Amino acid sequence: MYYYQSWSKTLIRLFLVLCIGVVVGMYIDNMLLALTCLFATLLLYNYAHLYRLTQWLWHSRAMSPPSAPGIWHHIYEGVYYLQRRNRNKRKSLGELVKRFREGSEALPDAVVVIDKQARILWCNRNARIELGLRWPDDNGRRIDNLIRHPKFIEFLESNDAHYPIEIPAPTNPHKTFEYRMMEYGDDQLLLIVRDVSRVSHLEEMRKDFVANVSHELKTPLTVINGYLEVLDTSTANLEGVPPIVAKAIEEMGTQTTRMQALIDDLLILSRIESSSERIFENVIDVDAMLKQIELEAMALNKEKSHKITFKVDGELNVFGVETELRSACSNLIFNAIHYTPANGRIEVIWKRKANGAFFAVRDNGDGIEEKHLRRLTERFYRVDKARSRKTGGSGLGLSIVKHVLHHHNASLEIESKVGKGSEFSFLLPPELIAQELSD
Ligand code: ADP
Numbered sequence: 001m002y003y004y005q006s007w008s009k010t011l012i013r014l015f016l017v018l019c020i021g022v023v024v025g026m027y028i029d030n031m032l033l034a035l036t037c038l039f040a041t042l043l044l045y046n047y048a049h050l051y052r053l054t055q056w057l058w059h060s061r062a063m064s065p066p067s068a069p070g071i072w073h074h075i076y077e078g079v080y081y082l083q084r085r086n087r088n089k090r091k092s093l094g095e096l097v098k099r100f101r102e103g104s105e106a107l108p109d110a111v112v113v114i115d116k117q118a119r120i121l122w123c124n125r126n127a128r129i130e131l132g133l134r135w136p137d138d139n140g141r142r143i144d145n146l147i148r149h150p151k152f153i154e155f156l157e158s159n160d161a162h163y164p165i166e167i168p169a170p171t172n173p174h175k176t177f178e179y180r181m182m183e184y185g186d187d188q189l190l191l192i193v194r195d196v197s198r199v200s201h202l203e204e205m206r207k208d209f210v211a212n213v214s215h216e217l218k219t220p221l222t223v224i225n226g227y228l229e230v231l232d233t234s235t236a237n238l239e240g241v242p243p244i245v246a247k248a249i250e251e252m253g254t255q256t257t258r259m260q261a262l263i264d265d266l267l268i269l270s271r272i273e274s275s276s277e278r279i280f281e282n283v284i285d286v287d288a289m290l291k292q293i294e295l296e297a298m299a300l301n302k303e304k305s306h307k308i309t310f311k312v313d314g315e316l317n318v319f320g321v322e323t324e325l326r327s328a329c330s331n332l333i334f335n336a337i338h339y340t341p342a343n344g345r346i347e348v349i350w351k352r353k354a355n356g357a358f359f360a361v362r363d364n365g366d367g368i369e370e371k372h373l374r375r376l377t378e379r380f381y382r383v384d385k386a387r388s389r390k391t392g393g394s395g396l397g398l399s400i401v402k403h404v405l406h407h408h409n410a411s412l413e414i415e416s417k418v419g420k421g422s423e424f425s426f427l428l429p430p431e432l433i434a435q436e437l438s439d
Contacts, residue, residue, distance in 0.1 A: 007071060112124075229253065312348070338391040349362070376397065
């Protein structure tokens with residue numbers, strides 16, 4: 001409203017000035033001179049206000065605008081209003097940034113914001129203490145120049161940095177840090193670093209404990225088994241041995257064999273868990289490996305008489321740890337033999353796919369209920385404990401398979417339908433495929 005009023009006042013004033021100019025022109029009998037003088041005065045007047053405006057905007061320290069008549073007053077007020085609005089916005093934005101920084105300073109983790117070129121944009125107090133970053137000196141520096149661990153550099157360069165890594169702390173080799181990275185804002189990454197020394201220490205202790213106990217149990221069991229075998233053969237030839245004794249010796253023999261298998265599996269599992277063998281060092285002749293497993297499978301299959309077919313691409317070899325992959329493949333094949341009712345059909349497939357090397361074991365057994373599928377790879381998880389015990393299963397087979405596949409950057413897929421059968425498969429990534437066998 002005020003805006004229209006000031007415009008109409010200005011126009012009326014202009015009209016009046018024009019009328020005066022015309023009257024003066026008529027009076028002095030020189031219209032051109034009178035109007036030129038009039039417009040020159042108007043121009044000078046407006047230039048004077050423009051000058052005041054720029055003085056106020058760029059050179060004056062005064063916040064409030066200078067007073068001016070008519071439309072110029074309106075222009076000053078408009079600029080002043082915009083300035084105030086901007087200042088308020090900046091203030092509330094500053095408050096927000098302050099609150100965010102206070103929040104992240106209170107976090108128990110070290111937080112670093114980096115851009116896509118790995119340059120540090122911001123870090124919190126814990127990052128300065130735990131990672132040894134200096135602020136603001138390290139602002140704009142590449143983080144991989146400051147944290148030099150090869151695993152960290154690999155983690156930073158990989159396109160898939162969603163999985164956390166654990167490496168020793170840059171400032172203290174006795175501490176273990178877990179690094180996580182996630183996309184943040186436009187083209188920024190948030191690096192969250194957490195001290196997991198205690199957890200990894202406990203995990204190490206657990207692994208060592210299982211490995212040591214299994215190892216320590218192995219010797220006495222071998223001795224007991226040896227004596228039981230001797231007793232078994234000698235009592236078999238003796239007359240008058242009560243049947244209960246013969247039965248007890250036989251049962252003790254079976255149970256010690258089971259315990260030995262269990263300990264062997266525990267040892268394999270703890271070896272794979274702490275395996276630091278490099279997967280890209282050796283090429284596995286998968287065809288030869290599967291032929292060997294096929295022979296063992298045929299021997300195991302005598303009782304069950306399944307029809308087992310191997311469809312193997314003989315040219316497809318992969319990088320990996322042979323003992324581990326052999327253990328994974330044989331576990332899947334032997335499980336199919338054990339858990340498929342007699343005279344079933346089992347198919348073993350090894351072939352190249354567009355996205356990697358594919359291995360699968362299909363059977364037409366009883367299948368597994370949906371509710372068990374998620375838990376099958378847990379240690380000692382069995383669908384039917386009694387049945388698994390009869391097959392001599394330790395409940396560790398699929399756990400071993402899971403760890404082997406993790407070590408080879410793959411994962412186990414299980415598809416199963418009750419009454420139809422199951423398929424256990426995995427896909428090794430294309431980088432692991434070796435074109436030709438190295439000599
Ligand atoms: P186990 O040593 O008892 O065989 P695993 O970890 O190898 O332990 O397998 C876990 C459970 O998964 C088994 O007890 C069995 O119930 C189920 N299972 C594994 N393979 C098959 C299969 N091919 N068909 C049906 N059930 C299976």
